[in-house]
Amino acid sequence: MNTSWTNPIVEQRADPHLSRVDGRYWFTASVPSYDAIEIRAADSIAGLAIAPPTVIWRKHDSGPMSWHVWAPELHRIDGRWFVYFAAAERDDIWKLRMYVLECEGADPLTDNWIERGQIATPEEGFSLDATPFEHNGKRFLCWAQKSPPTESNLYIAELANPWTLKTEPVVITRPDLAWERIGFCVNEGPALLKRNGKVFIAYSAAATDANYCMGLLWADENADLLDPKSWHKSPTPVFMTDESVSQFGPGHNSFTTTPDGKTDLLVYHARNYRDIVGDPLNDPNRHARVQAFGWRGDGFPDFGTPVADGPYST
Known part of the structure; x- marks a missing residue:
């Protein structure tokens, strides 16, 4: 089946999460104002560009979940829809913590959403980018958390329910490589x-400018x-800036299929220029993009290099 779309698929949407459920594509991402969570759905990837976004939740006026609403992910778990996201506080804008919303009905675009609260971790601290997954009959959560305060590591734990850890978190990677x-x-x-026969975890590394890139566990x-000890790490990035096609800082990825x-x-997401004025977080032009990738003979993914903006076909 040949499918086509135009990259970027949605402009000014960083940290894109795209999944295919019941024959539809579901998309969410950080909005430039960092103050709300929106979802859009379409029958095709191309359709996401014109699909109307539905805001399902807005930040609080104060206290927890009142600032820096980042990187939402929409997941369906045991027939229920959940959104995982990070948010800080208006009076402490770097107090990032992980939170969960649950949809009370079957349609995440029209039914009511309720707050399930914070995902508590034993070491309270800057944490974000929670992603749940199932493997061998168990549900796990993987996320990023600062410990010590200057480094953001990836942790994993088993889940008791979609918003509660069951086991002590363990670190599966630290930013110990130069890149x-x-x-x-x-x-x-x-x-x-x-x-x-493998469980892969792609992740992103370095600052959110042209140095941003993807690694692989x-x-x-x-x-x-x-x-x-079960986890291994690629010594080099697996997806990175390609100046020849004006794609800078590709990362914070997700996976889906045709x-x-x-x-x-x-x-x-990636930018189509290198130079950024001011704080990269205040530059809204990280656009969401989609491209096909293949597999090497040794069973590992081959992500290739970023494609240029414009029409794209698989």
């Missing part, structure tokens, strides 16, 4: 991919995912 420590020491934005599908399920798709 993960440019500007900031960061491992964040985990995204799960299972294939060829993997574990054997039968390994104990809560054992840090409608027939035969082609894997990488969803990510």
